[in-house]
């Protein structure tokens with residue numbers, strides 16, 4: 001039998017659960033794009049996005065997914081033949097580097113593996129050794145969604161400053177903006193990219209490049225700049241229809257406006273972060289308890305290096321795929337595949353899964369997900385220590 005009929009939950013690391021309010025805000029006829037409510041409303045999105053990013057500078061909006069924001073960031077700042085340093089803690093930094101390579105940028109990658117954050121001492125040494133200051137930028141990913149490793153981005157800025165290196169600091173916050181705290185100005189980040197479909201709770205289709213004046217000066221000499229990605233005209237989004245090379249993403253803007261109301265003006269960013277943190281602790285408590293016997297193991301050992309938005313789990317093949325299938329078919333919950341931990345086709349690929357807990361997620365969703373995972377472990381005969389769901393409930397009880 002199946003017990004999946006009822007409200008299905010998606011617990012993958014993006015797209016995340018869309019609030020009904022966001023969906024309802026999008027359910028309307030096409031608006032006038034030249035004047036009136038849409039234009040006024042779009043204007044109001046900018047300060048709220050900057051608040052979420054901890055930035056007092058600029059944001060450009062694109063009708064694109066996160067990959068589009070990656071390319072926009074590179075296009076506005078770099079030229080063919082420029083060199084950048086990429087700090088990889090999972091698959092996404094490699095993806096960004098691949099894109100930069102395609103644009104003729106020379107990428108030097110330091111790979112910290114799949115279970116550890118950026119090693120700041122190693123980065124500082126590496127930057128000091130670049131006495132000719134050949135790197136124009138350092139590319140980082142705050143939370144790599146494949147590994148769920150979170151790195152210390154302020155620490156990368158400190159390493160740049162300690163080495164006296166003038167490179168710009170780029171950060172991909174696509175996985176975790178609005179979930180794990182990020183302070184663009186305070187941490188000295190020059191360019192940050194994000195999408196709308198993870199912590200910002202809006203259907204996939206918009207992405208953002210945040211940039212400061214230093215990065216904007218690089219735009220003046222960027223040989224890779226193309227008209228569509230140019231961030232300058234996009235600094236005035238109320239003029240979408242004039243400058244955006246086409247029609248505004250009308251319905252996404254209404255959805256995003258609603259989501260930002262919920263995050264910035266109702267719950268408040270501090271409370272949003274605290275909720276994500278508490279729920280992440282509940283998830284970790286469950287997996288740590290189960291893992292006291294048998295193969296279940298959190299991918300990231302040190303809690304300080306774990307994201308509050310996504311959790312990567314190691315369970316050994318074939319249990320990862322079997323568990324995902326079980327909870328989907330029996331309990332109505334879709335978990336994330338293990339990404340980048342083993343090659344597709346390798347039997348080991350089936351030994352991982354991920355839990356997305358970003359955005360519109362509350363205690364009962366997390367507790368339901370965890371209890372369903374415990375049921376799956378039991379049903380599949382995977383060895384585990386009992387008490388994981390109770391350990392999570394205890395964390396929630398201390399809210």
Ligand SMILES: *Cc1c(COP(=O)(O)O)cnc(C)c1O
Pocket residue numbers: 014065066067068092141143144145172173174175176195204
């Ligand atoms: C999701 C994600 C991306 C890619 O975003 P798309 O919208 O799928 O293009 C890039 N980087 C990180 C860290 C992500 O989590």
